[in-house]
Amino acid sequence: MIHATNSSKDEDHWYSEDICTLETGDEYPCEEIFFKKNTDIPLRYTFIEGHGFFAIRATINYKIISIGKPSDELFVKIPQNWMNNCTDLNLGLDYILPSPIININESATVKIRLTSPPHRVNGNDTMILQFRVDETSSECQDCLTWEPKEFYFNIKNFHEYHTMIVTRIKDGSETTIDPIMNGGGHDKIPFYYYRLVFR
Numbered sequence: 707m708i709h710a711t712n713s714s715k716d717e718d719h720w721y722s723e724d725i726c727t728l729e730t731g732d733e734y735p736c737e738e739i740f741f742k743k744n745t746d747i748p749l750r751y752t753f754i755e756g757h758g759f760f761a762i763r764a765t766i767n768y769k770i771i772s773i774g775k776p777s778d779e780l781f782v783k784i785p786q787n788w789m790n791n792c793t794d795l796n797l798g799l800d801y802i803l804p805s806p807i808i809n810i811n812e813s814a815t816v817k818i819r820l821t822s823p824p825h826r827v828n829g830n831d832t833m834i835l836q837f838r839v840d841e842t843s844s845e846c847q848d849c850l851t852w853e854p855k856e857f858y859f860n861i862k863n864f865h866e867y868h869t870m871i872v873t874r875i876k877d878g879s880e881t882t883i884d885p886i887m888n889g890g891g892h893d894k895i896p897f898y899y900y901r902l903v904f905r
Contacts, residue, residue, distance in 0.1 A: 707739070716743050726754035728761050796822040797892050799835075799885060799900040802867065807905050808850070808874040815871060816902065818857060820864040824890025833859045833890030837870075837883045840901065846878030850904060859890070872904060880905050 710719035721735035728734070738752040748768045755764045802817035824833040835857040839847045852872045859868075872883075885900045887893065 707737070713743075717741065717749060718743055718745075726761060728754070728763060729759045734763060794822075794825065794891055797824070797890075797895055798822075799887075801900075801902065803902065806903055808872060810874050810877045813871050813873040814904070815869060816852075817867040818870055819867045820859050823861045823864045824859060824892065826861070827889065827891060831861045831890055833864075833892050834888045835859065836886040836888075837902070838886060840882040840884045843880075843882045845880050846876065847881070849874055849876040849878040850881050850883070851875055852883070872902075874904070 707720040707722055710721060713719040718741040720739050720741070722737040724736040725733050726736040734752075734754060736754050740749045740751075741747060742749055747770060750768060751766045753764055755762055798821040800819050800821050803814065805814065808814045818835070820833065824831050836855060837852060839850070841847055850872055852870050854870065857868045857870070881904050883902050883904070884897045885902075887895055887897065
């Protein structure tokens with residue numbers, strides 16, 4: 707773009723070297739932009755739209771809503787503790803469990819991974835995952851054991867499946883285990899979305 711030497715007292719005018727011809731035969735720079743004098747505040751943009759017989763000169767006028775620091779009133783509605791109450795709905799767990807039925811002295815393999823990378827919080831991107839028996843909804847609270855007891859996920863391995871072996875050590879009915887998710891932004895995720903139920 708070339709800065710015009712014949713700019714007005716209120717505007718700075720810039721134009722392209724390329725020249726375009728309208729259907730009338732009139733020639734204009736293919737693009738022009740006008741700024742408020744001695745600023746980078748755009749006022750309007752003029753360009754040639756179309757080609758040949760269909761070429762017209764079009765103008766987009768800019769409306770400046772605000773210049774400078776935004777008003778503090780715009781931020782009043784944002785809670786001061788928003789970062790502690792924010793839940794990223796992309797965060798979650800992904801399971802592969804071929805069958806929830808485990809017979810006595812038998813095991814089931816559960817594959818676990820994260821649905822998206824954990825957040826980096828205070829320089830740490832590790833999410834620690836554990837499980838516990840849900841005492842409210844489990845008819846048998848000491849029927850199952852599982853290994854390992856903890857899983858560690860981070861930005862590098864979140865997409866890789868980790869294996870948990872669940873073994874029935876006592877005959878009984880339904881057992882629900884809940885995930886305990888710590889770190890990586892997972893702390894606020896409702897655990898009940900990711901319960902595992904074994905029969």
